[in-house]
Amino acid sequence: MSFPLLTATAVVPAVGAVATAALPAAKRTAAKWVALSFSLATFVLALVIAIRFTPGAKGPFQLTESHAWIADFGVRYELGVDGIAVALIALTALLIPFVILAGWHDADPLEETRPNRRWRPTQGFFALILAVEAMVVISFEATDVFLFYLFFEAMLIPMYFLIGGFGDGAGEHGEEQAATQRSYAAVKFLLYNLAGGLIMLAAVIGLYAATADQLGAGTFSLPQIVEARAAGHLHLGAGTERLLFLGFFFAFAVKAPLWPLHTWLPNAMGESTSPVAVLITAVVDKVGTFAMLRFCIQLFPEASKWATPVILILALISVLYGALLAVGQRDIKRLIAYASISHFGFIILGIFAMTSQGQGGATLYMVNHGISTAALMLVAGFLISRRGSRLIADYGGVQKVAPVLAGTFLIGGLATLSLPGLAPFVSEFLVLVGTFSRYPVIGIIASAAIVLAALYVLVLYQRTMTGPVKAEVRKMPDLRVRELVVVAPLIALLLFLGVYPKPLTDLVNPAVEHTLSVVDKQDPKPDVHVDATTGGSRPGHATHGDDAEAAK
């Protein structure tokens, strides 16, 4: 038996979490380094996965592991990755070290106000982050629906404590009020997601019942169900399939989050520290959109097509609504949260447009949004920690005193508004073109977000960074070395993937083709047949255009 690479990638951060949590109170600094080391080790393993993975190889999943687990009711410990999962595992493993580094001092203030000796905030903070990472990774790997569900739900626990337990000390009305708002945000996060999860649970059980009924033995295995379906052994019936689909989709839509289930996100991202906000939007929420692609569409292809019109409309509303609300925010972090809602709208739009550009773009969007939001949010966190306020109006003229901070903030912002040359442009354009080719009107309306994104980003930049220097920011220090180490690689990556996204598209394309083949959807054909190979891109030949023009 070969080395269980996928298991190892989830176990390493889990072990890291335990190791970090076990360190005594005095070993605060050591705890940080231990957490960082484990997160880096996980990243190395994620890279190994990416290298061992062969894009386009036969079969939907690779590096599979399969063990009987709860044999009594068909639950298996079954892991496997496709290109989409590999990309998202890599994203997660990449971001966690930056999250840890950015949050290096986030738990320090709590050390002074420790209620008792047993509670060790620093150890707790970093252990929880690693615990989330472990659960997210295994959610991306699980091909058994039940296994997936278990961790999809379980990650709420560490997330809940991360949101409720650690603030940025920048509340508008003092720390006491902030603590109340924080616990409100944490509970809201928990209740929304639990509600989604409970409905999904019913659907999970329903799926088991259906398979048990028709296949003889109940199963949660995604590949088995897909195969049985394709072979004609499994007919869910339109009504059942739709109900099950809705159960799954509801949970993922809460997590994603899709309008109108989005309201927990601004609270959660606003109240938590910015590394945790990154964890929420760049990592945990991606499980929702990922699961739409992997489970909703592949388990319930007919119902997916049935629900498409409504989902597209909701996604379109998310795109515009999120952007418009971002324009109206006074709080930097809530602004970024609403921008994320708009971006998640794009991702869902791409997924349900059911074209290779749409779904490929949506997958790229998940990765790129993760990197760009991390860059913007973490720099925003550095800014907020310097001034002790999240309100946009409390800033002004920062670029004069901290030009590097302002510059990185601008680049993060430009990535958020999908400037060509940076990675998010590639994915946003693919989603738009993929949507447009099947639903032109929706594609055109969604394009309005191109303008709105520029509006909320540039207004944010203008109000905080330009203009006369406010007295309160006059002594603001520029980025420190640790902070630069966090931001610089993210920016480099945004540039690289903007200019050369091919490694990512090569990884993702076969997986998207597989998904589309499960749903039996083909890309719309162009109206006019053009032989693109004779076009202008080959060296040494005059283009058709020139010939035609010259002939006139």
Added chain:
Amino acid sequence: MENLIALLVAAPLVGAALLLCGGKRLDRAGHWIGTLLAVASFAVAAVLFADMLGKSAGDRALHQHLFSWIPVGGFRADLAFQLDQLSMTFVLLITGVGSLIHIYSIGYMEHDERRRRFFGYLNLFLAAMLLLVLADNYLLLYVGWEGVGLASYLLIGFWQHKPSAATAAKKAFLVNRVGDVGLSIAIMLMFTTFGTFAFGPVLAATGDTGEGKLTAIGLMLLLAACGKSAQVPLQSWLGDAMEGPTPVSALIHAATMVTAGVYLITRSGAIFNAAPDAQMAVVVVGAVTLLFGAIVGCAKDDIKKALAGSTMSQIGYMILAAGLGPIGYAFAIMHLVTHGFFKAGLFLGAGSVMHGMNDEVDMRRYGGLRRYMPVTFITFGLGYLAIIGFPGLSGFFSKDKIIEAAFAKGGTEGWILGGAALLGAAITAFYMTRVMLMTFFGEKRWDPQEVHPHESPKTMTIPMIVLAVGSVFAGGLFSINDAFVSWLEPVTSFEHGHSPLSATATTTATIVVLLVGAGLAWLMYGRKPVPAVAPRGSLLTRAARRDLLQDDFNHVVLVRGGEHLTRTLVYLDHSLVDGAVNGTAATMGGLSGRLRQLQSGFVRSYAVQMLGGAAVLVAATLLMRGV
């Protein structure tokens, strides 16, 4: 030879990277590095140009394929370049004028503590603009298109401690983005229509495509052109963009970036030729803007804003010409090049005046400066003669051809367009004479105690002289044996227009309206002293001072309306959406009461509840086994 193309873009790109990431170490040498790389790019362009001239007209186009950029399904975007006669013309203009303006900026920005960064942005602009004109497909063009928008944003807001500059920069980017939406929809339409958006296949396939699709693509491209080239109705950003340092106004907002719309339409000629309705929209936009800009230019007392109005108007001429189809493309580009010379020269002259006048921009506080800055006066004067179309100078040749082509459109349209173009020429002569008289002639309207006008240093005057030479001779040179038209013909194609007026009649009319316009300006601003405070003026003057109320319109409709919308939505999101979801939850399970309990509860109790949830889960699953 084609492998050199990438170098054109790479040189300034490396410069930008070095200067923007290099830190303080490069402060002392930064401007030299930036200038050197701009000149290097020009040198490469010159080599490629010489090579191109050595080949026969049919196979001058070069292609360089670097790598596959975004391959997803049938969607293939390549990082590939195409250098043909049209691109070459732009490359020479961009790197040539760009290098001169780099040199000028060494002097102009000498005392600015952020000079290194300024040169970094200028290099970034050059790279993006070259990418725009060298791309071999629309998506890569889009990268350059937004890239120049970014550079423009950074440079307009270069003095961002000034709130007005920061606001102007944001406005320029936003208005441009509205145009960019047009470009992106055009690309999507091309993809669904042709399955590709590379120039070669798309432009070759227009014959097999329905006119409706082509008209839609054409209109979207026009929207993009309106944004970038400051054409009505997306013109409002250009005047404010004058907040940027003057070399920026010269390079980006006069000579190169703002002409990108003309490039886009000319490049997409095959699409427009097959879509007469889209062409009609183009000429209307051009004609309206050429008058709009000219009228605004008459009322401005700020020298740069007067010139900005003029830029808008001159680009209106180019767009008009481009909308006329094969009878106009070559003249649009010819006017674009000559305009590049004289307008860049005029702006650099204005910068030189400001440099000597403590950054004063109000022409009512100038006067009689010809004695204090002779070089600036002469070079500016030559640019002035060129732009008004004084016989023998550059503008005369290029503008005259456009007026002729406008008449040649034929029918009533031809008369209207030709008349508008002629009227525009008269107004041009008026406002430019006004600028000239208020700045260099008449009484001093400044305080000699405070202001000490002086000639600018050599780094500034030499570029002005070079541009003045171009302003004088370029048009004439291009017209010998129709050299410029035959150079571009393989790309843009060319047809002779048949004007109802004879060439002599058109030329005579052009000269007459020029004299009328200039004479009128002399009566108003030359014969009698210019008041130092602007008189109230007629209704039209007051409207023109406010850019014909465009901003007031935008403010009421877009800004106020938008603010109300977002405020309402923020309120509704909190009260309605959040409330409804919470309310549903509350009615369903009394959750809100429990929510309060939970909040006040202990951490431990959550854990217990979660555990309980998990237990229920397992139990339920076990039970289901029996089903």
